[in-house]
Amino acid sequence: MGILTDLATPITMGILLGGLYVVIALGLSLVFGVVREMNVAHGDWVILGSYLTYAMMTGIGIDPILSLVIGIPVLFGLGFVIQKYVLNKAFKISIDATLIVCFGISLIIQNFAQIMWSPLSRGLTTPYALHSFDIGLVHIPLVYLLDFVIALAVMFVLRAFLKRTYLGKAITAASQDRGAAHLMGINTFQVYAFAFAIAMAMAAVAGVFLGLTFPFTPTSGMSFLIIALGVVVLGGLGSILGTFIGGMAFGLAQTLGGHFFGVTAQMLVAYVMVLIVLAVIPRGIFGR
Amino acid sequence: MAVRRNMKFSLPRMQRGLTRWIIVLVVLALFPVIGIPHSWLLYIFLFFIYLAMANMWNLLAGYSGLIMLCPAAFIGLGGYTMTILTWPPFNMPVFVGVIAGGIVAALFAALISIPVFRLRGIYFAIGTLVVPEILRVIFLLWRPVGGALHGGGAGYMVKGVTGITMTEVYWFALVIGFISIFLMRYILRSKLGLGLAAIRDNDVSASSTGINIFNVKLTAFAIAAFVMGIAGCIFYIFQGYIEPSSAYGIRWLLTCLLATVIGGEGIEEGPILGTIVVVFLHFFLARYAGISLLIQGVILIIIMLFLPQGILGAIRGIRGPGLLSRLRLASRSSNPGTNEATED
Numbered sequence: 001m002g003i004l005t006d007l008a009t010p011i012t013m014g015i016l017l018g019g020l021y022v023v024i025a026l027g028l029s030l031v032f033g034v035v036r037e038m039n040v041a042h043g044d045w046v047i048l049g050s051y052l053t054y055a056m057m058t059g060i061g062i063d064p065i066l067s068l069v070i071g072i073p074v075l076f077g078l079g080f081v082i083q084k085y086v087l088n089k090a091f092k093i094s095i096d097a098t099l100i101v102c103f104g105i106s107l108i109i110q111n112f113a114q115i116m117w118s119p120l121s122r123g124l125t126t127p128y129a130l131h132s133f134d135i136g137l138v139h140i141p142l143v144y145l146l147d148f149v150i151a152l153a154v155m156f157v158l159r160a161f162l163k164r165t166y167l168g169k170a171i172t173a174a175s176q177d178r179g180a181a182h183l184m185g186i187n188t189f190q191v192y193a194f195a196f197a198i199a200m201a202m203a204a205v206a207g208v209f210l211g212l213t214f215p216f217t218p219t220s221g222m223s224f225l226i227i228a229l230g231v232v233v234l235g236g237l238g239s240i241l242g243t244f245i246g247g248m249a250f251g252l253a254q255t256l257g258g259h260f261f262g263v264t265a266q267m268l269v270a271y272v273m274v275l276i277v278l279a280v281i282p283r284g285i286f287g288r
Numbered sequence: 289m290a291v292r293r294n295m296k297f298s299l300p301r302m303q304r305g306l307t308r309w310i311i312v313l314v315v316l317a318l319f320p321v322i323g324i325p326h327s328w329l330l331y332i333f334l335f336f337i338y339l340a341m342a343n344m345w346n347l348l349a350g351y352s353g354l355i356m357l358c359p360a361a362f363i364g365l366g367g368y369t370m371t372i373l374t375w376p377p378f379n380m381p382v383f384v385g386v387i388a389g390g391i392v393a394a395l396f397a398a399l400i401s402i403p404v405f406r407l408r409g410i411y412f413a414i415g416t417l418v419v420p421e422i423l424r425v426i427f428l429l430w431r432p433v434g435g436a437l438h439g440g441g442a443g444y445m446v447k448g449v450t451g452i453t454m455t456e457v458y459w460f461a462l463v464i465g466f467i468s469i470f471l472m473r474y475i476l477r478s479k480l481g482l483g484l485a486a487i488r489d490n491d492v493s494a495s496s497t498g499i500n501i502f503n504v505k506l507t508a509f510a511i512a513a514f515v516m517g518i519a520g521c522i523f524y525i526f527q528g529y530i531e532p533s534s535a536y537g538i539r540w541l542l543t544c545l546l547a548t549v550i551g552g553e554g555i556e557e558g559p560i561l562g563t564i565v566v567v568f569l570h571f572f573l574a575r576y577a578g579i580s581l582l583i584q585g586v587i588l589i590i591i592m593l594f595l596p597q598g599i600l601g602a603i604r605g606i607r608g609p610g611l612l613s614r615l616r617l618a619s620r621s622s623n624p625g626t627n628e629a630t631e632d
Contacts, residue, residue, distance in 0.1 A: 036410075038410045038413060038414065040417070086589065086593070089593050090592060090593060093592070093593070093596045094596070095409070095410060096349075096355050096410075096413075097592050097593075097596055099355065099410065099413060100545060100549060100588060100592050101588075101589050101592050101593065103541075103542075103545065103585075103588070104585040104586070104588035104589040104592070105585065105589070106585075107538070107542065107581045107582065107584060107585030107588070108581075108582050108585040108586065108589075110581060111578075111579060111580075111581040111582035111585065112582060114578075114581075115578060115579065115582075222421060222538075223421065226417065226418050226421055229414050229417075229418075233411075233414070264428075264429055265425075265429065267425055268422065268425045268426065268429075271418055271421055271422045271425065272422060274418050275403050275404075275415065275418055275419075275422070276403070278403060278404070278406075278407055278411065278414065278415045278418075279402070279403030279404070279406055279407075279415075282406065282407055282411055
């Protein structure tokens with residue numbers, strides 16, 4: 001019984017933290033599933049979202065969550081332009097050209113963040129970011145709960161978008177069979193640009209909640225990219241439910257890893273889990 | 289598609305080229321003796337260190353279709369092995385450490401091949417991307433030899449480097465650089481090279497012709513890791529200290545990528561040209577250290593978009609197997625929409 005009460009807090013926190021990973025991974029999964037490009041810059045886009053929020057918060061004093069009104073359109077537009085004019089061009093060359101171009105973009109974002117906001121660690125510290133409450137034996141910080149709630153919100157919005165709208169159906173069609181979608185009159189390269197832009201909008205959302213949950217530096221993107229990759233692979237490409245479960249699994253791996261092996265080793269547990277998932281079930285639980 | 293046009297197999301032709309390279313090697317080896325300026329020695333030193341790494345990356349990415357994103361794992365592990373062995377309780381000479389560094393890197397390659405070789409194409413790239421991050425966290429936490437540590441992280445000074453002159457380090461670099469050149473020449477003209485090309489082009493048909501895919505890939509992977517590990521050791525002898533954030537950082541991958549992509553991936557001489565550009569950039573961008581990553585990122589993207597076969601590829605107009613053409617061809621044959629996208 002003692003072990004259970006000990007574990008109650010890390011398990012709850014892990015599940016809630018998983019929400020953050022779900023939001024990061026959904027954007028990665030959308031680009032990976034639709035455009036078939038490995039956006040190794042995704043983590044850096046998320047961190048860029050955190051920094052933009054940080055700039056707005058410290059510069060004009062906008063609340064981080066409200067700043068999404070500006071942050072989402074900015075990253076959406078940037079994503080659209082980059083996919084349309086850079087990545088679509090690389091896509092026509094080869095799949096690993098997109099990988100290398102994304103790597104170049106990752107370097108550019110990291111260096112840009114370093115120039116603009118220095119390499120020091122930053123955080124979005126708001127009054128509610130430090131708030132926490134207790135339910136029975138479980139101690140929950142408010143931002144972890146927000147991570148989970150926003151994950152559910154993003155999932156349902158994405159699902160509704162993909163099922164109900166023309167663009168959403170076009171994105172689904174292009175991800176299932178690019179050639180057939182093309183023959184049905186879908187401008188696939190335009191669809192790719194929209195898919196990437198939507199992924200970037202989700203990166204903006206993820207960036208805000210990441211900044212509220214963890215401190216970040218210009219190079220933090222890599223660790224979140226790796227966890228998001230693990231989530232996407234574990235959940236199976238193109239499955240929203242799978243991504244959700246994958247996010248929970250990695251949130252739990254991190255908090256339980258921290259509980260058993262100390263805070264410094266918690267990332268190690270998550271990284272090793274990525275390798276194991278890749279080696280054992282590369283197609284994921286809900287993979288097609 | 290099957291065999292590259294310019295691939296030469298006859299032994300006499302290989303030996304003729306060999307003499308030329310040996311003359312170059314002897315001339316370069318004499319440079320410190322005849323009193324070449326120190327800065328030139330430094331340029332050539334870095335050139336051969338980077339060349340060894342880029343050649344091995346080219347062997348894997350350009351000739352074997354293994355987009356390997358973990359050169360830092362082998363380089364850092366090699367460097368760390370050497371550094372740790374120079375400390376008590378081991379107290380080994382630096383030279384023993386260098387060989388041990390290469391061996392440990394190769395063994396590590398064999399170890400991670402078990403999970404990552406199950407993956408293909410882009411998944412292989414993801415799998416290898418994780419590896420240096422794992423090592424970085426481990427080496428930030430783990431203090432293999434106690435006591436005399438420097439800095440807050442697990443940084444170490446390389447012990448016993450005070451007795452080693454720049455000339456000796458230069459010769460080491462020369463040796464590993466030329467070993468990588470000769471290895472490339474030999475491997476690409478051997479059965480191993482043919483096996484690698486066959487796997488890159490179509491692994492199912494390669495397997496059906498009796499090639500043991502796992503063994504062939506593992507051999508190339510281990511050889512590359514060994515050379516990268518040794519090149520890393522020599523670099524860290526020169527640098528004098530090692531710490532996890534830079535040893536397992538993104539910089540090594542960037543160096544390998546830039547050198548290979550600029551020169552031409554899947555072209556034997558590509559990394560030689562690319563590494564010259566990289567060394568030039570290295571010293572040119574030292575003045576603009578704050579934006580050097582940004583500039584290198586921009587260069588990488590521009591080269592990739594406008595000269596996808598690299599400078600040498602553009603000059604030769606090579607259309608054959610370039611960047612993992614297997615994937616490209618596969619996506620083309622399954623998706624008729626890509627047909628309009630010819631790159632030449």
